[in-house]
Amino acid sequence: MAEVLENLKSLVKKAESKMVLLVADGLGGIPHPDFGYRTELEAAQTPHLDELAKKSALGLMTPVNYGITPGSGPGHIGLFGYNPEELTIGRGVLEALGVGFHLQAGDVAARANFATRDERGIIVDRRAGRISTEECARLVEKISQEVKEIEGVEIILRPGMEHRFVLILRGEGLGEKVKDTDPQKEGFPPYEPQALDAASEKTSRVLKLFLEKANQIIKEEPKANAILLRGFSQSPHLEKFSERYGVKPLAIAIYPMYKGIARLFGFDTPEVSGDFQDEVKLLRDKWFDYDFFFLHYKDTDKAGEDGDFKKKVDRIEYLDQFIPQILALNPDVLVITGDHSTPTLLHSHSWHPSPVLLYSKYAGSSTGLRFTERECAHGYLGQFPARALMSLMLANALRLGKFGA
Amino acid sequence: MAEVLENLKSLVKKAESKMVLLVADGLGGIPHPDFGYRTELEAAQTPHLDELAKKSALGLMTPVNYGITPGSGPGHIGLFGYNPEELTIGRGVLEALGVGFHLQAGDVAARANFATRDERGIIVDRRAGRISTEECARLVEKISQEVKEIEGVEIILRPGMEHRFVLILRGEGLGEKVKDTDPQKEGFPPYEPQALDAASEKTSRVLKLFLEKANQIIKEEPKANAILLRGFSQSPHLEKFSERYGVKPLAIAIYPMYKGIARLFGFDTPEVSGDFQDEVKLLRDKWFDYDFFFLHYKDTDKAGEDGDFKKKVDRIEYLDQFIPQILALNPDVLVITGDHSTPTLLHSHSWHPSPVLLYSKYAGSSTGLRFTERECAHGYLGQFPARALMSLMLANALRLGKFGA
Numbered sequence: 001m002a003e004v005l006e007n008l009k010s011l012v013k014k015a016e017s018k019m020v021l022l023v024a025d026g027l028g029g030i031p032h033p034d035f036g037y038r039t040e041l042e043a044a045q046t047p048h049l050d051e052l053a054k055k056s057a058l059g060l061m062t063p064v065n066y067g068i069t070p071g072s073g074p075g076h077i078g079l080f081g082y083n084p085e086e087l088t089i090g091r092g093v094l095e096a097l098g099v100g101f102h103l104q105a106g107d108v109a110a111r112a113n114f115a116t117r118d119e120r121g122i123i124v125d126r127r128a129g130r131i132s133t134e135e136c137a138r139l140v141e142k143i144s145q146e147v148k149e150i151e152g153v154e155i156i157l158r159p160g161m162e163h164r165f166v167l168i169l170r171g172e173g174l175g176e177k178v179k180d181t182d183p184q185k186e187g188f189p190p191y192e193p194q195a196l197d198a199a200s201e202k203t204s205r206v207l208k209l210f211l212e213k214a215n216q217i218i219k220e221e222p223k224a225n226a227i228l229l230r231g232f233s234q235s236p237h238l239e240k241f242s243e244r245y246g247v248k249p250l251a252i253a254i255y256p257m258y259k260g261i262a263r264l265f266g267f268d269t270p271e272v273s274g275d276f277q278d279e280v281k282l283l284r285d286k287w288f289d290y291d292f293f294f295l296h297y298k299d300t301d302k303a304g305e306d307g308d309f310k311k312k313v314d315r316i317e318y319l320d321q322f323i324p325q326i327l328a329l330n331p332d333v334l335v336i337t338g339d340h341s342t343p344t345l346l347h348s349h350s351w352h353p354s355p356v357l358l359y360s361k362y363a364g365s366s367t368g369l370r371f372t373e374r375e376c377a378h379g380y381l382g383q384f385p386a387r388a389l390m391s392l393m394l395a396n397a398l399r400l401g402k403f404g405a
Numbered sequence: 406m407a408e409v410l411e412n413l414k415s416l417v418k419k420a421e422s423k424m425v426l427l428v429a430d431g432l433g434g435i436p437h438p439d440f441g442y443r444t445e446l447e448a449a450q451t452p453h454l455d456e457l458a459k460k461s462a463l464g465l466m467t468p469v470n471y472g473i474t475p476g477s478g479p480g481h482i483g484l485f486g487y488n489p490e491e492l493t494i495g496r497g498v499l500e501a502l503g504v505g506f507h508l509q510a511g512d513v514a515a516r517a518n519f520a521t522r523d524e525r526g527i528i529v530d531r532r533a534g535r536i537s538t539e540e541c542a543r544l545v546e547k548i549s550q551e552v553k554e555i556e557g558v559e560i561i562l563r564p565g566m567e568h569r570f571v572l573i574l575r576g577e578g579l580g581e582k583v584k585d586t587d588p589q590k591e592g593f594p595p596y597e598p599q600a601l602d603a604a605s606e607k608t609s610r611v612l613k614l615f616l617e618k619a620n621q622i623i624k625e626e627p628k629a630n631a632i633l634l635r636g637f638s639q640s641p642h643l644e645k646f647s648e649r650y651g652v653k654p655l656a657i658a659i660y661p662m663y664k665g666i667a668r669l670f671g672f673d674t675p676e677v678s679g680d681f682q683d684e685v686k687l688l689r690d691k692w693f694d695y696d697f698f699f700l701h702y703k704d705t706d707k708a709g710e711d712g713d714f715k716k717k718v719d720r721i722e723y724l725d726q727f728i729p730q731i732l733a734l735n736p737d738v739l740v741i742t743g744d745h746s747t748p749t750l751l752h753s754h755s756w757h758p759s760p761v762l763l764y765s766k767y768a769g770s771s772t773g774l775r776f777t778e779r780e781c782a783h784g785y786l787g788q789f790p791a792r793a794l795m796s797l798m799l800a801n802a803l804r805l806g807k808f809g810a
Contacts (some may be wrong), residue, residue: 001407001408001410004409025643026491030767030768030769030770031769031770031771039770054778060785060787063795064410064809065409065410065787065796066409066410066793066796066797067410067793067796067797067798067799067800067801067805068410068416068796068800068805068808069800069805069806069808070807070809071807071808071809071810072810074808074809076592084808084809085410085411088809089809089810090810091810094810190485197695231499241679256810343767345766345767346767349807350767350800351797351800351805352767352769352785372770373770373785374770374785375771377770377772377783377784377785377787378772378783382787383787383788383789385407
């Protein structure tokens with residue numbers, strides 16, 4: 001994929017301009033045969049987005065690379081202007097962020113499943129019959145009471161949905177390069193923890209002891225009598241967003257995972273609950289304290305993953321209603337886009353580029369009557385990699401100096 | 406040029422989906438002043454392609470890089486998803502493939518001309534007056550009878566069109582790095598064979614001896630009394646297409662060179678003769694035995710190189726008739742494109758991007774009423790490098806897993 005300017009940071013200059021990046025998760029779609037071969041954006045009534053589109057530059061944004069379907073991690077890494085082909089957020093880290101856990105540097109996190117094993121130790125159900133969330137919380141509490149520390153390493157468990165939980169190891173000298181113990185299929189025993197480099201041997205040792213103790217605690221449970229671990233990872237080392245771009249950034253998101261991802265990049269991530277209305281209220285409240293606002297809207301992705309066309313249309317129309325309130329704040333740059341597409345026809349994330357709308361005094365020529373994939377396909381911004389979006393936002397905010405003499 | 410995802414192979418997953426890549430050689434054109442400033446695709450009556458375009462995603466595909474005119478080698482290397490700026494198929498190899506020769510690993514091939522030299526050994530005609538194809542075959546046979554082996558290296562000659570033939574050396578310890586003996590202009594003697602690395606010294610030695618013997622055999626010929634050699638090359642080392650993409654690929658092409666190129670990548674390349682009708686019949690016959698079909702149609706390039714606008718239009722219209730038969734097989738993904746453009750106005754390959762049509766359930770928004778360069782210029786697929794086409798085909802065939810957590 002094409003790269004942004006290598007030393008972009010050297011061109012960044014101070015300004016008073018304010019930028020808003022509104023990410024409607026999974027926004028993009030593809031034509032659905034059951035709905036007149038329209039996409040969700042095309043079927044939705046979006047008077048405010050239409051009016052805005054007529055005054056904006058439109059385009060299509062490839063999240064990672066041609067044909068590549070991103071998880072939420074890579075999708076947002078690109079939007080923040082980093083290279084998703086080089087910077088990775090591990091599964092364990094994402095899951096820890098997803099339950100609202102505040103990771104510290106050096107913490108090793110893993111995704112954990114309660115599972116069912118037979119008397120020979122073979123995993124017969126990787127999800128322990130999908131025990132209830134309450135059951136999971138009970139078991140996590142039981143283990144936490146008895147296992148708090150091993151070899152000076154703090155053992156932290158956080159329950160998730162159903163059979164899922166998160167394991168965090170906090171201590172000195174922990175590497176993250178440990179193989180998954182989850183065989184990812186039934187009919188096999190869990191793998192023994194195994195370090196892939198010298199720096200991770202302590203991690204592996206602590207894990208072995210943890211699993212011995214924890215398995216002993218749950219061995220009489222009717223379903224959840226085993227633990228599977230995968231995605232061992234630490235927070236990636238990365239340059240703070242504020243340092244790279246010379247801004248004071250705020251992340252407004254209800255779902256913990258997106259707050260967590262933004263926190264990795266050094267965004268302030270205040271608590272906000274309710275729905276998008278509450279997010280917009282917080283945007284208003286914080287308007288004078290920051291100059292870069294990441295505003296995350298989840299509903300479009302949920303409807304997309306549910307394969308619910310009408311629901312996704314409804315959620316787009318709901319979002320549309322808030323556009324005037326955001327514009328009333330007078331942002332110098334407003335971008336509306338997605339982190340990836342989630343077409344209801346596929347009921348999952350996809351490789352399709354995200355429609356992007358760039359509104360600023362200096363955006364360039366408008367070419368479309370509506371904010372849809374089809375209109376974006378021939379937009380002024382063309383098709384570009386997501387990692388270039390920040391360069392465009394900064395430029396439009398008059399925050400980039402000239403390159404070369 | 407932008408690169409595809411580096412470790413694409415790690416995302417490839419098994420599926421039952423079938424993909425067809427229909428390559429109309431030299432398909433793209435440019436507006437011709439003598440034909441109303443239309444391209445050949447615009448002037449052609451293509452009811453089936455038009456109907457398909459309305460339901461497909463369109464775009465323009467750059468074969469190698471901006472402004473770069475590719476030979477058939479680079480054109481196809483890109484289409485198969487490899488990097489034509491890094492992977493080379495040498496002239497000798499291409500010529501050997503072009504006469505239907507089955508190269509083995511280690512064979513060194515070269516393009517050869519019969520030529521005319523004067524009594525001082527100066528080349529006065531690089532093409533020996535364009536002797537007839539029959540004359541060439543006679544001389545090749547004469548030499549082959551007398552020169553079969555030198556230093557344990559098998560000497561193989563295969564006649565081509567007019568003054569052209571192919572020389573293949575088959576033996577142990579042969580390198581390909583030998584300088585051309587063809588001075589590529591008249592008024593000069595041929596160069597002596599010269600190895601450019603130690604591994605190629607045996608090759609050079611054998612060539613010297615071959616030329617001594619062969620020149621002796623033809624020295625009394627009225628026109629073809631000299632031999633010029635160029636493009637010494639061996640088959641490139643490359644990862645098999647089937648291994649890279651997890652497919653079972655079939656190449657259907659009448660012209661030996663394209664069968665040969667596909668064979669280098671490990672495609673099965675059955676014999677097929679006649680015309681495109683016979684290719685489509687073979688596609689039908691083999692439909693259940695493979696899951697990736699490369700279908701090559703030559704006529705558009707021939708007409709383009711002849712500078713014959715009406716002929717190229719006619720050949721496009723002929724191709725159009727077969728679209729329903731291909732669609733009747735129900736491919737999950739059908740791509741129609743070219744390996745490069747061959748505008749009749751230029752009567753040669755050109756740098757212009759190839760129009761591309763992608764038809765699948767998940768292709769994305771359709772934007773055009775016809776399959777023409779102009780419609781493709783504002784298509785949903787945008788403009789992208791040919792080497793990314795395979796990523797898109799695999800994605801549309803649901804054969805790529807998600808990237809990142």
